[in-house]
Amino acid sequence: MPVHKVLVVGGGITGSVLSLALAQRGAEVDLVEISPQWFGVGHGITLQGNALKALRSVGVLDRVLHRAVPFDHMRLRHADGGLITDLPTPRTGGADLPATAGALRSDLQDALCDAVHAHGVRVRLGLTVAGLDQWPGHVDVTFTDGTSGRYDLVAGADGINSAMRELIGITARPSPVGMSIFRVVGERPAEMDCAEVYYGGPRYKAGYSPISADRCYAYLLDENLDTSLIGPRAPLELLRERGAGYRGSWGKIIASLPEDTAVDHRWIETVLIDGPWHRGRTVVVGDAAHACPPLIAQGAAMCLEDAVLLAELATGSDPLERALEHFMSRRLPRVRMVLRNSLQLAEWEIHPGTPGADPARIMSETLQSLTAAA
Template identity: 45%
Template sequence: MTAVNTVLVVGAGLAGTGTAILLASRGVAVDLVEVNAGISAVGSGITLQGNALRVLRDLGVWEAVRAESSCFDSVGLRAPDGTLLAEIPDARTGGPDLPAALGMPRPALARTLIERARDAGVKLHFGRSVTELGEDGAVTFSDGSTGRYDLVVGADGIRSTVRRLIGVEAGIRATGMGIWRVFGPRPASVTRTELCYGGPCYIAGYCPTGEDSLYAYLVEDAQNRGVLSAGERLETMRELASAYHGPWDEIRAALDDPERLHYTWFETHVLPPPWHRGRVVLIGDAAHSCPPTLAQGGAQALEDATVLAELLTERPVPDEQLWTAFTDRRYARAKAVVDASNQLGQWLLDRERGDVPGLMHRIAELVSPPA
C-alpha cells in the first residue's frame, strides 16, 4: 500500500521527471504538467556528478545517458596561457562502478527522461500550467480543466508557481556572479572538465558533452547583459575568452552563433522545513538552488526525487511523520551543498584563498552515501 494513489507533478525538469518516473514505476497514477510546449531542441550542457548518475541508474536511463554523454574521472586546472597546472582525480560519489562525472547536452537529457516517463505510464501534458491550487490537492489548470490529487509535487524551478500559489516566500538572492555559457563543437584536446582561474573572469571552464560537443563558460561579476544586442553578446564573450588559450583558442574560434549563448546570474536559496503545505510539497530548485560551482544542483534535485518517491511508496499515509522523515533526509544535506557552493563563489569574489580541496572533499564524503 502506498501513501498516495494519484499525484500531480508540476515541472518537467530533473526533479519532476525523476519523481514521476519513480512513482509511476511503482503503480502510482501520475500526471506531469509542463508550462513549455515541448522539449527545447537548443540549450547548453549540464555536468552531473556520480551521485546524480546513481539516481539515473535507478530511473532506468543510465545506458541511454551514457550513450549521449562524455564521462570522465578527473578535473584539469590550467593557467590563462593554456599551461596545464594539475590533473586532480575526481571522487566517484556514485560508487566505483560509475564514472566520477559526465557532461551531456541538456535537451538530450530532458528527452531521455521524458521518454522514460512516458514508458513508465506517466501522463504528460505540455503547454499547461497550474493557475489555482489548494492545500487539499484541488487544482485548476490554464486550459480551464480541474482535478484533485492525493499529492501535488511542485518541481517547477526557482521561480516556482506552485510555491507562490501556496504562499511560501523563497528569499532568493543573487550571489554577485554572472555566467556566460555557450554550446559548440568539441576540440579533440577537451576530454574532461577543465578550469582556469585568473584573467578577466573568475572562472573560465569547459566540459565535454559528447563525442563532438562541449559547453564552455565564463564567470564574471553579475552585470545587466540583457541590454546587449545578439551581436554585442557574441562580441563580449569572444573578447572575454580572448584572455584564455590552450583549448580555449579552438573554442573561441567556433564562437560564431549568438543563439548558442546564454547569460544568467548565479542565484541561491534554501527553504527552511517543512517543504510541504497540506497535500503540496516543493522539491528541486523550488526548494533549494545553488550556483554551479560544485556542479551539484542537478544531483540534489534527483536526490529529492528518489527520497520522496521512496517514502511515498513505502509508507501507508502522507502524514507528518512522512514529511518529517523527508526533510530529515533532505534539508541538511541540500543546505550543506548550497552553502558550500556559495562559499566557493564567495572566496572568488573576495579574492580569498580558501580551503577549496578540503571543502570539496567534505562535500564528496557527504553525498557519496545514497540520500
C-alpha cells in the same frame, strides 16, 4: 496509506524523474508543463556520480551514457593554459559508476521524455496550476485551462522561480549571488578528455567539459553585467571580449565558434527553503526548494536525489505526513551543506585572496561527504 494519484508540476529534469519514479512504483501520475512544447533544450550539463545513480534507479542511465562523456578527474589550469594540477574526482554514486559525465541537456531531457511517456504518465502541455484547495486526505487543483483534478499529493518541480512555492505560502525568494555565467556549446577539441577550469584570468574563471563525441560545453564566470544582456542570445562578441586573456583549449573553443552561436547569459541566483518544503499534501522539490551556484556542479544531482527519494517515501507504507517529515530529515541537511559550500566558493571567487581560502579542500570535502547514501 501511500499516495496513489500524484500531480507533478514542471516537466524539466526534476519533474520528469519524479514522474517516472512515481509511475514505476505504481502511482497514477499527471505531469503538467507550462511550455506548449516538451523536449530537450539548452547547453551542457555536468552529472556527477550521485546524479548518475539517480538516473540508473529510473532506468535511463544507459541511454544517457550512450551519448555522454564519462570521466574520473578534472584539471586546473592557469589562464594561459599551463597546468596547475590534475585532480581525481570522488565517485559520489559508488565505485561502479563514473565519477562524472558531461552531457547535452537535450540528450538527457529527450531520454526522460521518452521514458515518462513509456511508463504511462499523463502529460499535459501549455498549462499549470491556477489554484488549489488542501483537504485532510486530498488536494483539489484547478488548472489554467479551466479543468480540475483531485490528487493525493501535488509536487511542484517548477524551478528556481517557482510559482508553486508562492502558491502554497512559502516566502523564500531567489537572490543574486554576485556573479553571472556565459554558456555555449562548441566543437570538442581532440585533446579534451575531462572537465578543465582556468584560474587567474581577467574574470572569475573559465572552463569546459566534454558532453558528446564531438561537442563540448564551455562557460565563463563573470561579474553581474547589465540585465539587458540576460537571455539565450547574448552577443558572441561580448563573450569573446570578456573572455580575452584565457588561452589554451578554452581560447581555441571560443575563437572557433560560428557567428550564429547561441550564447546564454544569466545572473547566478540562489534560493533555499530553510525549513519544511511542504504544506499539507503539497511539496516543492528541486530548484523550487533549493538552487545553488554551479561551483561544485551538484545542482542537478541534488534535484535528482530529491525526486528519487520523494517517490520512494511517498509510495511507501507510512502516512504521507510522516513520509514528508522523513523526506525533509534526509534532504535538508545534505542540501544545506552543498549550498553553504557552493556559496563559500562563490564568495572566494568574487573576493580573491581572502585569507584562509581553500577551494580545493571545500570541493573535495563536499564531494567526499556525498559518497554517503542520499
